[in-house]
Amino acid sequence: MLILPLTTPILKDGDDLAALLAAHEKFLEGDIIVISSKAIATVQGARIDLQKIQPSPEAQEWARRSGRSPTFRQAVLDETKRLKGRVVGGSELAMLTEVSPEGLKGTLLVPNAGLDQSNVPDGFAIGWPLDPIASATLLRTRLQESTGKRLAVIVSDSCCRPRRWGVTAFALVACGLQPLTSQIGRKDLFGRPLTMTVEAVADQLATAANAVMGNADQSIPAAIIREYGVALNDFCDWVPGIEPEDDLFKGAF
């Protein structure tokens, strides 16, 4: 498996993302393009002007407890509401939000409802594209049309996991491949049926890509996964999550 960073100029509102990506790399049949949700949101002009936000007392309180400005905290509360979520915790660094965007099976646990103040101009915040599935579908269609190759697109966000330091990633949306591979019916080396029956294909590929994308000033908003050996298809949706009541982690912490 080959993971190639995809460099672009600094992205801005109105940029043609498909053209910029195709200009910097020749795609091959079956390539999987992992792209950061923030890159898509950026070219869509979805950044939030924090100066236009009036912080509520709740946002003031969150700013005191978990850093950043009251206007950023209000933006997180607003985005949490838009994504039909709730605040479930927080530390000095961030709020922890559990969001349930329309159409997602299960929920997503993310810091700050996916909002970030990195890689946007001062005074702004940026989150996910307003409609990540439509965005992924369009990007895939445009890339396939311009290259003549069958491709897949994964929209990723950087994230973290309990008790671990640092940025890893997960897949928000997969378009063109199955995000979870069932291992039901598969056997281990000794012919016993497997007990962990699902492989988190899209999440693993998003993380692998994130290792070359960087989250600083590298200008690498995407990466190509080549020769992974998975069959592409026409799945295009949120990567399904677990309902909270079925989660191994329920009741812990």
Place this chain on the structure above:
Amino acid sequence: MLILPLTTPILKDGDDLAALLAAHEKFLEGDIIVISSKAIATVQGARIDLQKIQPSPEAQEWARRSGRSPTFRQAVLDETKRLKGRVVGGSELAMLTEVSPEGLKGTLLVPNAGLDQSNVPDGFAIGWPLDPIASATLLRTRLQESTGKRLAVIVSDSCCRPRRWGVTAFALVACGLQPLTSQIGRKDLFGRPLTMTVEAVADQLATAANAVMGNADQSIPAAIIREYGVALNDFCDWVPGIEPEDDLFKGAF
């Protein structure tokens, strides 16, 4: 970045893991070898004979609540104790354990204290090597001696994350590279200091490798990460975790 699966014959007690790995792939200077903790435990003969275990009433109760045999549940309770941990939750599939092995900063949240019944003969379970740091050090030394190249070793385990389906991975021990890269002082595209200041290098590489290793009958216990562009050094330790009280996820769920 290139990720190459490393195939071996089915591993067994007493096998020379370094020789088996070196026999199947030519290593290059700077290669990072990700190896499953279970592969190391297997050649060390660290598998647990479940027939020799007397289940306690607590284990009987866990078997009723989260599947598998009472003897497997007792093995998990015993391993949790050995790793100075505790059971913090569970579902119908597994127990969720928080372990604090000697020398680890913070704790690790893992299903079943790292024990597994896959890829061991019927009636046995297998977990981590008894001393993962010593094992990684030895494997690195042996591989470097036999190849004449400077290499790094990451010992990985497969795992999962809250609200997400499926198997991903994390790094237990890193030997020969910095497992976390501080981004303090780094700036974003607009020159602003980054707010997420740590990159989970070892975890991301463990996950990337896991994408080609498979957890079924593929006989791929390891993978090579090539051309990642990180400087190797002499760090060799547990990948540090977060103390529970500092964790963003504290109080959630």
